[in-house]
Each structure stands twice: as C-alpha cells, then as structure tokens.
Amino acid sequence: MTQTRTVTPPTNTARRRYGFALLTYAFAAVMIGTTLPTPMYALYADRMHFAVFTTTVIFATYAVGVLFALLAFGRWSDAVGRRPMLLAGVVAALISAVLFLVAHTVPELLVARVLSGLSAGLFTGTATAAVIEAAPESWKSRAAAVATVANIGGLGLGPLVAGILVQYAPAPLALSFIVHIVLMVLAGGAVLFSAETSERQGTIGIQRLSVPPQTRAVFATAVTAAFAGFAVTGLFTAVAPSFISNVIGIGNHAVAGAIVCSVFAASAVAQILGLRIPPPRAIAAGCALLVVGMLMLAVALHFSSLPGLIAAAVVAGVGQGISFGRGLAAISDQTPPERRAEVSSTYFVVAYIAIAVPVIGEGVASQHWGLRTAGVTFAIAVAVLSAVCLVAVLIQERADKI
Numbered sequence: 116m117t118q119t120r121t122v123t124p125p126t127n128t129a130r131r132r133y134g135f136a137l138l139t140y141a142f143a144a145v146m147i148g149t150t151l152p153t154p155m156y157a158l159y160a161d162r163m164h165f166a167v168f169t170t171t172v173i174f175a176t177y178a179v180g181v182l183f184a185l186l187a188f189g190r191w192s193d194a195v196g197r198r199p200m201l202l203a204g205v206v207a208a209l210i211s212a213v214l215f216l217v218a219h220t221v222p223e224l225l226v227a228r229v230l231s232g233l234s235a236g237l238f239t240g241t242a243t244a245a246v247i248e249a250a251p252e253s254w255k256s257r258a259a260a261v262a263t264v265a266n267i268g269g270l271g272l273g274p275l276v277a278g279i280l281v282q283y284a285p286a287p288l289a290l291s292f293i294v295h296i297v298l299m300v301l302a303g304g305a306v307l308f309s310a311e312t313s314e315r316q317g318t319i320g321i322q323r324l325s326v327p328p329q330t331r332a333v334f335a336t337a338v339t340a341a342f343a344g345f346a347v348t349g350l351f352t353a354v355a356p357s358f359i360s361n362v363i364g365i366g367n368h369a370v371a372g373a374i375v376c377s378v379f380a381a382s383a384v385a386q387i388l389g390l391r392i393p394p395p396r397a398i399a400a401g402c403a404l405l406v407v408g409m410l411m412l413a414v415a416l417h418f419s420s421l422p423g424l425i426a427a428a429v430v431a432g433v434g435q436g437i438s439f440g441r442g443l444a445a446i447s448d449q450t451p452p453e454r455r456a457e458v459s460s461t462y463f464v465v466a467y468i469a470i471a472v473p474v475i476g477e478g479v480a481s482q483h484w485g486l487r488t489a490g491v492t493f494a495i496a497v498a499v500l501s502a503v504c505l506v507a508v509l510i511q512e513r514a515d516k517i
Contacts, residue, residue, distance in 0.1 A: 134249040134312070135258075137305035139265045141201065142242040144298040146269025148208045149177065149235045150352055151291055152215060152228075153274040153375050154281050154368040157356050158288055163221055167357050167486060171478030173224050174353035175471035180207075180232020181239075182467055188237060189322035189460055197245040197313045201306045204237035209299040216292040239266065239463075248312035260387050263440075267386065271379030274352070278372020287368075324461045330449045333395075334458070336511060337442030338465045339504040340398050343405050343497050344435030345469035350493060351378045351428060353474045354486075362487050363419045370421075374428050381432030386440035394445030395512050401438025402505035408434055409498035416490045434501075439466070473497075 152159075156170045192200040207230045214227035243262040250258035280294070281287040326334050356371035389397050408431030415423030443462060450458045473493065480489035 132251075134309035135246065135251060135254065135261075137309050138201075138242065138246050138249050139261055141205065141302040141305045142238060142246060142262065142265040143269035143272070144295075144302040145204055145208045145234055145238045145242070146266055147273040147276065147298065148212060148295045149231050150270050150273030150375065150379075151212075151277045151295055152231075153352055154278040154356055154372045155288055155291070156353070157360060157368075158281070159218075159224060162288075163219075163224075165221060166478075167354065167481045168475075168478035169221060170357065171353050171474045173221065173228055174349070175475050176225050176228040177232035177235070178467045178471035180229040180234075181236040182232075182464060184233050184236020185240070185460060185463060185467075186322050186324075189240060191319055192241040192244065192313060194315060194319045196311050196315050197241055197248070198306055198309065198311050200237055200241045201245065202303060204234045204241070205299055205303045205306060207231075207237065208234035209296060209303075212292045212295045212299060216289055216296070242266075245309075245312050249309065260390075263386050264383055267379050267383035267436075271376040271383065274372040275376035276372070278369040278375075281372075282367055282369040322460045323457045324464060325454075325457050326461055327450065327454050327458070329451075330446060330454075330458060332511065333445050333449045334462070336504055336507045337394075337398055337438075337445050338462055339500065339507070340402050340405075340438035340442050341462065341466045342469040343501045343504065344401065344431075344439050345466045346473040346493075346497055347405065347409070347431045347435055348378055348382070349470035349474040350477060350490075351375050351431075354477060354490070355424075355428070357486060358416065358424065358490060359421070362416055362490070363421050363424065365421060374425055377425065378428045378432040378435075381429045382436030382439070385433040385436030389437040389441055392437070392441060394441040394448065395508055397437050397441030398445060399505055399508045399512075401434045401436070401441070402501045402508065404430055404434030405438065405501035406434075406498045406505065408432075409494040409501065413491045413494040413498075416487050416494070 156173070160166070160170060188200065211227045211230035211234060214223055214230065218224050218227060243259075243266065246262040246265065247258040250261070254261070276294070277291040280291045284290050352375055355375050356368070359365050359371045359374065392400070408427050411423060411430060412427035414420070415427050443459065446458055446462060447455055477489055477493050480492060484492070
C-alpha cells in the first residue's frame with residue numbers, strides 16, 4: 116500500500132521566523148545587481164566602440180529609473196503591501212540582468228540600466244521598511260543597521276564579485292549576470308515565503324516633494340553634503356575602472372571592482388559607527404573628510420598612484436557615509452512627523468540627481484580635456500562644494516549657540 120504525504124504551506128509563524136533573514140538577503144541581492152556592470156563598462160566600450168562619455172550616460176540612466184520609482188511608487192507599499200512592491204522590484208532586476216546578458220547595442224544597455232534603477236527605487240524604501248518590520252524582538256534595535264548593511268553592502272559586493280568573475284572566470288560579459296539571475300530567482304522565492312509586514316494603510320499616488328520652512332536651513336546644508344557625497348560614489352562607480360586602466364595603467368578588473376567596493380564598504384561602516392554622533396557635527400566631519408578624500412584623489416590621478424586612489428576611495432566613502440546618514444537624521448529631527456516622507460523623498464531625489472549629472476559632466480570634460488584632467492577637475496570641484504558646506508554647518512552651529 117502506497118502512502119501519500121501531504122505538503123503543507125509554510126505557516127505564518129515560520130514565515131515570520133525566517134522573514135527577517137530572507138528579506139535581508141533579497142535586499143542585498145537586488146542591490147548587487149545595480150553595481151554589477153561597473154567592471155564591465157570598459158569591455159562594453161571595446162565591443163561597441165564608445166568612449167568614457169557614453170559610459171557615464173549609460174551609468175547615469177540608472178538614476179532615471181530610481182527617480183521614477185521613488186516619485187511614482189514611493190507611497191504604494193504602504194497601500195498595497197510590501198511584498199507586491201518587492202516582487203515588482205525583483206522582476207525589474209531579473210529583466211535587467213537578462214537584457215545585460217544579451218545586450219549588443221548601447222540602447223539595450225540603456226534600457227537595462229533604467230530597469231536596474233527601477234528595481235533599486237522600488238526596493239530601497241520598501242525593503243528597508245520590510246526588514247525593520249520583520250525583525251524579531253531581539254533584533255529590533257539593530258534592524259535599521261541590518262537594512263543599511265544589506266543596502267550598501269549589496270552595492271559594494273556588486274563590483275567586487277563582477278570584477279573577480281570578469282578577470283578570472285570565463286565568459287566575462289555573461290557569467291556575472293547568469294549568477295545574478297540565479298540570485299534574483301532565489302530573492303523572488305524569499306519574498307514569496309516571507310510574511311507581509313505592512314498593515315496596508317495609505318493611498319496610492321505620486322510622492323509629493325517639498326520642504327517646510329522650519330526645515331529649510333538644515334535641509335540646505337544636509338542636502339549639499341549629500342550631493343557632494345553621492346557625486347563621489349557616482350564617479351567611482353562609473354569611472355574608477357577607466358581611471359585604473361587609462362590613467363594608472365592597471366588592466367586588472369578585480370582591482371577596479373575592489374576599489375569601488377571599498378567606497379561602499381567604508382560608507383556602510385561609517386553610517387553604522389556614526390549613529391551616536393550628533394547630526395550637525397557628523398555633517399561637518401563628513402564634509403571635511405570629503406574635502407580630504409577629493410584632494411587625495413586629485414593627487415592620486417596627477418601622479419598615477421594606485422595606493423593614493425585606494426586611500427581616496429576609503430576616506431571619501433567614510434565622509435559620504437557619515438554626512439549622508441546623519442544628514443537625513445538632522446532633517447528628520449527638524450521636520451514634523453506628517454511631512455517626513457515628502458522631505459525624505461526630496462532629499463533622495465537630490466542625492467540621485469547627484470549620482471547622474473556630475474558624472475555626465477565628467478564624461479563631457481574627459482572628451483575635451485582628457486580623463487586625468489577631467490578627474491582632477493571633478494575632485495577639486497567636489498572638494499570646494501564640500502568645503503562650502505562645512506563652513507555653512509559651522510556658521511549654523513555657532514548661530515544656534517548664540
């Protein structure tokens with residue numbers, strides 16, 4: 116006699132028990148895909164015969180997808196639930212990986228990058244909320260830090276993993292995306308298995324952008340620091356491999372991926388360790404570090420120094436992490452609770468514009484002045500902007516004490 120075994124679906128208890136880890140994995144896996152192409156831009160350029168300017172445009176289209184997702188779908192997860200929006204993000208990331216896998220033209224790369232940005236925009240806010248909501252009681256105090264590590268850690272792992280695979284494994288323009296497709300299938304399963312964490316309250320609509328009068332002073336300094344910091348991460352993510360190969364003369368893709376990874380790793384560590392620093396002081400410290408990091412970058416490019424480039428990446432990453440994380444906290448402290456969503460969205464919109472526009476400017480400048488001169492000019496410009504922000508924060512602090 117044959118006995119049949121009934122397979123029961125996972126209970127809510129099991130879903131909640133494992134949901135925290137599964138959602139954290141899905142968050143990191145999706146973010147890996149957003150930086151995965153970084154070590155491959157030079158290979159695409161050789162295959163499709165385009166220059167650094169086109170590389171920066173391809174990279175910057177990522178911000179278009181992010182901004183569209185933030186503005187069009189930023190409020191949806193509160194209304195329809197976290198899981199549907201996370202699944203939409205996984206699907207966008209999966210299609211992006213497939214497009215990269217089969218891409219043979221620049222327009223195909225542009226569409227793939229837009230979809231990659233869309234996946235990041237859908238995931239960033241929603242997954243952060245879902246991870247925090249799914250955390251067991253013993254992890255509640257650390258849940259926000261876990262979400263930060265998943266987000267920034269994924270961004271850092273992307274170029275590191277791709278750089279190693281491109282340099283040392285076969286099929287340099289295919290294998291990384293095959294791996295990411297597998298990761299996305301697993302991420303979709305992780306989201307489906309996890310329990311819904313939202314109470315589905317709120318309405319569907321376009322995210323409003325505004326800053327109330329009482330928040331504008333601190334917002335101006337914090338968003339200036341964020342602009343400088345995100346411009347730096349955009350520069351390293353888009354152009355660092357070109358710096359390493361064309362300016363320093365090292366063609367190892369794993370080295371390029373590791374340097375880009377170091378920026379995000381330094382940022383993640385700085386954001387977590389900087390939680391206890393008062394926001395104004397943290398913004399000032401972050402701006403000061405950005406000034407130092409950009410001056411180090413200018414010197415490293417001038418003398419074609421790999422150690423200098425690595426040091427600049429780490430210092431700038433720490434500066435970006437501290438100023439970004441604590442800048443958002445400073446804005447939140449000065450904003451009425453009912454206005455925080457729109458103010459935070461405004462902050463992120465400016466940050467993602469900073470990822471795209473200055474990097475395209477770097478690409479244009481490289482066509483006219485050469486990559487080295489354009490990189491040095493970019494570094495000096497960001498250093499000046501960071502110094503202006505530092506002075507503004509110090510003046511603001513002194514005024515508050517009087």
